[in-house]
Amino acid sequence: MAFNFGATAGAGAANPTGAFGGFGTTTTTAAPAFSFSAPTNTGTGGLFGATQNKGFGFGTSFGTGTGTGLGTGLGTGLGFGGFGTQQQQTTLGSGLFSQPAQTPAQSNQLINTASALSAPTLLGDERDAILAKWNQLQAFWGTGKGYFNNNIAPVEFTQENPFCRFKAVGYSLMPNNKDEDGLVVLVFNRKEADIRGQQQQLVESLHKILGGNQTLTVNVEGVKTMPDDQTEVIIYVVERSPNGTSRRVPATTLYAHFEQANIKSSLQQLGVSLSMARTELSPAQVKQLLQNPPAGVDPIIWEQAKVDNPDPDKLIPVPMVGFKELLRRLKVQDQMTKQHQTRLDIISEDISELQKNQTTTMAKIAQYKRKLMALSHRTLQVLIKQEIQRKSGYAIQADEEQLRVQLDTIQCELNAPTQFKGRLNELMSQIRMQNHFGAVRAEERYYIDADLLREIKQHLKQQQEGLSHLISIIKDDLEDIKLIEHGLNESIPIRGGVFS
16 A cells, blocks of 8 residues: 555545545546546645644554555554644645644643643642542553543543553555556455455446546456455556557546545445555655654654664654554564465475476486487497498598598507506496495395384383393292291201100
């Protein structure tokens, strides 16, 4: 998903939820027939348009992107909106990201908040100190109301208040798509399987929403699963001119058309919960965004987040407020982890298949090499016979005689006992001996399976225990026999004395 700076807003269309709409917007009137080539401008608003933005001047959310990428988009809840409820100024010279001047109502809000947290005067006794601590606890938690005066309405504590402790800063990947790419993100409250199964019907429905113009073609760039059974669909529209050329409709123009009231209601009937243009940020926009911390975020924390940014060229710090936002980012990261694991499994399967193909290919190459060698020998034999037939009846030529002399010389050198032939015979004998000894040693080696070895050890252990038990029984029996013999030896003299 995209930040959507410089989006062209349709007439009567509010700033979309979850997009950076409102920066340099132009107001256009809805044409009877949808056309991307010549939008009718009726006037320009301020740099922030006439829309009401929260906090830092963004919509209600920064996106669903995680710190690892923008694959899930930056549009459903990282939330630069929600940090305060300031009304942005619409003056032309206020600057792209300029902070509005503090109004008296905002000053009173700050004074009331400070009174509720430090010195409430509701009861007029020592219970006011307890009430101040309770208000501080509510402010830290980011919920509840702070009562501090009988004549003034209580202060509403939200997670966007500056004293809320459940805040952190994460990082999201900035989009790098040009406006000319024409990519627009549509988030459907439907599962990916349903979207893919009805993709053709979805394209036809979007084409009807665009007016059914035959010169326009809706294309799906990608479909991706998101948490909570949502699906992100990236589309672009190609417009063909009568002369045969074609171009992509700019993302801001297409997004502005989708944000018109009647078109937006039609998209909602299709199940679209969010739409945004995927366009990159300009360097000036990024610089201005980083210079001013979002409302409710401590400037020191914001500066530290910029210092800790692992990749300032690609990542941008975004605030996280509350446990719901943390849970949402956790779900997004789990979803991305599953997608990465699925992709790794596919890559692993492809690698295994390639390894099998490589093994098969190597075997075929070796087979073809052997076949080539055999064919080469056969071809050489045929050439020899043809040459013999061709030279039959002719005298030996000078070059043939010279070649024969060289071959005879080489043959003599090879056949010499002290030359190459003798050394070759000796090497062949050593190789045969080594192969013989290696075969003998290989036959003497054996290997016992680990499970079988474990069973043998267990059996021998049981045998040893049985032998030990048998030896102990034999020793006990020997002791009994000795005791009997000793008793017999003592009783024989006594009996002899009695009968003598």
